[in-house]
Amino acid sequence: MSSTKFERGQVNRIRLHVLPTKRFKTFAISLYAGIPLEEKQVTATALLPFVLRRGTSRTPETIALRERLDNLYGAGFGFDVFKRGNNQFIQFRMDVINDAFVKTDESLLAASLRYMGEVVTEPALENGHFLTKYVQAESETLRKRLESIINDKIRYAAERCVEVMCEGDPYRLHALGNRADLPGITAESLYERYHQWMNEAVFDLYVAGDTTFEEVRSLVEESFKLPSGDTGAYKAASVRAEAGELKTVVEKMEVKQGKLNLGLRTGIAYADDDYPALLVYNGVLGAYPHSKLFLNVREKASLAYYASSRLDGHKGMMTIQSGIEIDKYEKAVAIIREQLADIEAGQISELEIDQTKAMLLNHVREMQDSAYEMIGYDFNAVFSGSTRSGEALIEQVKGVTIDDIVRVAKGIQLDTIYFLRDRKEA
Amino acid sequence: MAVETLSYPGVQETLYREVMPSGLEVFVLPKEGFQKTYATFSTKYGSVDNRFGVEGHPLVRVPDGIAHFLEHKMFEEPTGDIFATFSKQGASANAYTSFDRTVYLFSATEQIPANLETLIDFVQHPYFTDENVNKEKGIIEQEIQMYQDNPDWRVYFGLFDAMYHSHPIHIDIAGTVESIYQIDKETLYRCYETFYHPTNMILFVVGGVDAKEVFELVRNNQARKSFPSQGRIIRSFDPEPSSVKESRWVLNLPVSLPKCMFGLKETKVGFAGEALQKREAITRIMLDIVFGASSPLYQSLYDEGLISDSFSHEYNASPEYAFSVIGGETKDPDALLGKVREAVDKLLVSGISEEAFERSRRKKIGGYLRMLNSPEAIAGEFTRYRFRGGDLFSQLQHYEQVTLGEVNERLREHFDWNQLAVSIVESKAEQSS
Numbered sequence: 001m002s003s004t005k006f007e008r009g010q011v012n013r014i015r016l017h018v019l020p021t022k023r024f025k026t027f028a029i030s031l032y033a034g035i036p037l038e039e040k041q042v043t044a045t046a047l048l049p050f051v052l053r054r055g056t057s058r059t060p061e062t063i064a065l066r067e068r069l070d071n072l073y074g075a076g077f078g079f080d081v082f083k084r085g086n087n088q089f090i091q092f093r094m095d096v097i098n099d100a101f102v103k104t105d106e107s108l109l110a111a112s113l114r115y116m117g118e119v120v121t122e123p124a125l126e127n128g129h130f131l132t133k134y135v136q137a138e139s140e141t142l143r144k145r146l147e148s149i150i151n152d153k154i155r156y157a158a159e160r161c162v163e164v165m166c167e168g169d170p171y172r173l174h175a176l177g178n179r180a181d182l183p184g185i186t187a188e189s190l191y192e193r194y195h196q197w198m199n200e201a202v203f204d205l206y207v208a209g210d211t212t213f214e215e216v217r218s219l220v221e222e223s224f225k226l227p228s229g230d231t232g233a234y235k236a237a238s239v240r241a242e243a244g245e246l247k248t249v250v251e252k253m254e255v256k257q258g259k260l261n262l263g264l265r266t267g268i269a270y271a272d273d274d275y276p277a278l279l280v281y282n283g284v285l286g287a288y289p290h291s292k293l294f295l296n297v298r299e300k301a302s303l304a305y306y307a308s309s310r311l312d313g314h315k316g317m318m319t320i321q322s323g324i325e326i327d328k329y330e331k332a333v334a335i336i337r338e339q340l341a342d343i344e345a346g347q348i349s350e351l352e353i354d355q356t357k358a359m360l361l362n363h364v365r366e367m368q369d370s371a372y373e374m375i376g377y378d379f380n381a382v383f384s385g386s387t388r389s390g391e392a393l394i395e396q397v398k399g400v401t402i403d404d405i406v407r408v409a410k411g412i413q414l415d416t417i418y419f420l421r422d423r424k425e426a
Numbered sequence: 427m428a429v430e431t432l433s434y435p436g437v438q439e440t441l442y443r444e445v446m447p448s449g450l451e452v453f454v455l456p457k458e459g460f461q462k463t464y465a466t467f468s469t470k471y472g473s474v475d476n477r478f479g480v481e482g483h484p485l486v487r488v489p490d491g492i493a494h495f496l497e498h499k500m501f502e503e504p505t506g507d508i509f510a511t512f513s514k515q516g517a518s519a520n521a522y523t524s525f526d527r528t529v530y531l532f533s534a535t536e537q538i539p540a541n542l543e544t545l546i547d548f549v550q551h552p553y554f555t556d557e558n559v560n561k562e563k564g565i566i567e568q569e570i571q572m573y574q575d576n577p578d579w580r581v582y583f584g585l586f587d588a589m590y591h592s593h594p595i596h597i598d599i600a601g602t603v604e605s606i607y608q609i610d611k612e613t614l615y616r617c618y619e620t621f622y623h624p625t626n627m628i629l630f631v632v633g634g635v636d637a638k639e640v641f642e643l644v645r646n647n648q649a650r651k652s653f654p655s656q657g658r659i660i661r662s663f664d665p666e667p668s669s670v671k672e673s674r675w676v677l678n679l680p681v682s683l684p685k686c687m688f689g690l691k692e693t694k695v696g697f698a699g700e701a702l703q704k705r706e707a708i709t710r711i712m713l714d715i716v717f718g719a720s721s722p723l724y725q726s727l728y729d730e731g732l733i734s735d736s737f738s739h740e741y742n743a744s745p746e747y748a749f750s751v752i753g754g755e756t757k758d759p760d761a762l763l764g765k766v767r768e769a770v771d772k773l774l775v776s777g778i779s780e781e782a783f784e785r786s787r788r789k790k791i792g793g794y795l796r797m798l799n800s801p802e803a804i805a806g807e808f809t810r811y812r813f814r815g816g817d818l819f820s821q822l823q824h825y826e827q828v829t830l831g832e833v834n835e836r837l838r839e840h841f842d843w844n845q846l847a848v849s850i851v852e853s854k855a856e857q858s859s
Contacts, residue, residue, distance in 0.1 A: 305572055355514050
């Protein structure tokens with residue numbers, strides 16, 4: 001593995017992580033800001049990046065602000081709102097080319113950090129709050145975004161499954177919030193929430209590219225006007241192991257294909273010692289084309305085009321998803337449950353374990369070729385309080401035995417079955 | 427044949443090329459410091475190639491979706507599923523079929539020679555039986571149904587359907603449930619033998635590799651096999667009328683807001699190689715100036731609530747077809763189209779400004795360079811250009827050489843409103859006239 005390491009420090013409330021490397025033609029910048037996921041604030045927090053991207057105090061008009069990006073050789077700028085563990089995250093990303101490739105007067109890294117710093121910490125204001133026209137327009141945008149969740153049936157079914165599974169837990173909330181909250185949000189109230197967020201969220205800023213820690217630190221000092229004070233810290237989510245009584249939900253909609261989603265509790269968190277064994281479990285079960293789900297649901301029974309499993313280590317959850325012919329519901333559920341039972345009974349071949357380990361190791365090594373993947377992996381460790389480096393993960397995965405997988409399997413409980421089907425009568 | 431070295435100092439890349447005696451063209455792009463190797467083995471054969479023959483033999487018409495079906499079936503070997511072999515060797519493998527090519531690929535950090543051999547060997551070894559062909563039909567049927575439920579997919583391909591009368595680009599890549607049930611192993615072999623001949627294929631390897639070692643491996647691999655010589659492949663298309671088939675195509679699906687994609691079908695086609703590439707560069711800059719996120723039109727449509735962040739634009743061009751695809755979700759497709767026409771008509775009179783042109787050109791240059799960070803994008807785009815006689819690595823020059831005059835001329839040429847087609851997906855209740 002390569003020896004590139006993040007160099008770390010602090011600038012006001014920001015924890016700064018810099019990866020000096022000459023491997024890429026670009027600089028990658030990523031800011032994670034996380035705050036506890038709460039029903040009362042989730043929508044306002046989600047709305048913040050939509051409004052912030054519209055204008056800064058120096059460039060209040062949106063067209064002019066976007067022209068600045070074009071002039072930075074079409075720097076990529078984007079944001080994302082998501083939930084992880086017990087937190088709601090806003091992530092801002094920038095991707096700009098290294099000046100070495102073009103003739104330019106200003107440093108593209110400096111100009112990009114200034115851009116992101118302005119967007120996050122120096123928004124356009126009127127009368128001491130956000131611009132009303134931006135708050136109104138972006139509320140509409142967010143409303144449409146929330147309403148459009150239903151368009152993608154695969155994603156909709158996956159989110160509904162998690163919602164059913166997490167009843168009574170803030171994690172049931174959608175990261176983008178609730179439509180019903182939007183009419184109550186004003187330019188003034190949103191600006192209040194912004195202040196709170198600036199003072200309470202945990203900020204981790206990552207920069208990867210051909211630069212030094214010192215250069216980035218001084219640029220961030222100039223460009224990110226955050227309050228001074230404690231950086232704050234993340235609290236790990238509790239990982240519940242007991243599933244309780246199995247919940248089954250069937251929903252009807254105009255679909256040609258049934259979307260089957262299962263939610264399971266693993267009792268194992270990202271930072272736990274058993275997490276590498278859980279990764280192997282998930283690989284044997286459904287993460288790859290050699291996995292039991294792909295082979296048995298798709299290749300042997302021809303029931304589906306996709307059938308896979310996915311881990312959420314920060315909540316100790318696992319989900320299984322498959323698109324099936326509607327009248328094959330019972331058959332598909334039976335085959336899936338059979339795979340879970342088989343692993344628990346130790347019916348796993350050496351080949352399945354070798355294949356899974358080889359795929360996991362390859363994935364960890366490939367991360368080195370993408371700045372954003374390296375950043376993402378490092379942030380997961382920082383966020384979850386894990387000290388497991390990529391190298392350590394490789395060693396731990398190599399050491400996983402069939403007994404480890406069976407032990408992990410015995411702790412996994414099916415919590416929810418969700419099925420989205422057509423409107424015809426069964 | 428000797429290894430050819432192609433240097434591109436402007437983008438700091440060096441590419442190596444060798445044509446094997448079998449006719450297979452091999453490219454290697456070493457990327458210093460990269461852990462992974464990404465390889466694609468591609469045939470110039472896609473969903474549009476549904477009537478063809480080899481020089482001197484009669485043409486055949488094959489069922490829709492067969493190129494994609496063939497791609498699925500290639501993964502099966504007498505020894506089982508080839509995914510299992512790749513997994514054991516720590517490689518993640520995949521494949522995709524587009525209108526004009528089928529691409530098999532893997533990405534791995536270890537056992538590169540073994541993985542390269544596996545990739546070349548499985549693609550050069552078809553194994554179809556009545557049983558395994560029939561088994562695949564249920565899987566592909568579910569893949570088709572999955573896309574049938576996806577409104578973004580439907581509105582996008584609906585536009586192709588609206589534009590083209592006879593060119594097979596209007597046919598779904600995966601075919602239909604009916605057409606795939608007509609596929610049998612004999613037809614699969616026939617397609618395979620025609621299009622998977624080494625003379626119709628490209629192997630592209632990018633990442634932390636040594637070019638010499640790769641060429642040697644491929645040379646030895648190909649020397650172990652024999653390929654019958656094959657005449658030129660003839661692809662036959664019915665003449666395509668210049669008009670659009672339907673100016674408005676509407677489909678009902680449950681959606682939160684209507685989805686509307688529109689575009690202009692170009693009548694002047696037949697460009698290939700560098701000429702096609704240059705035309706693409708000019709058109710992409712032109713469309714970005716008109717519809718990009720920093721354009722006045724985009725912002726005014728956004729302010730009026732007629733578009734959302736999903737609004738996008740692209741240009742698709744091959745020697746046989748060329749058209750734009752513009753749009754996204756909108757509360758009112760007709761109002762959106764009206765505003766777009768009004769703004770474009772004004773621009774046709776005033777012309778594009780030097781400032782807007784320079785800004786967009788810069789943006790395209792930056793986007794192109796950023797793309798070169800991604801081995802996946804390089805391999806995919808390189809092959810796409812190569813099959814059309816172009817060169818991905820000369821694209822920077824094309825962007826640098828475009829002039830404002832050419833962009834304005836392209837603007838006037840492209841926006842012939844008689845060539846407009848519109849595709850709409852909306853819920854039943856919202857259906858407009």
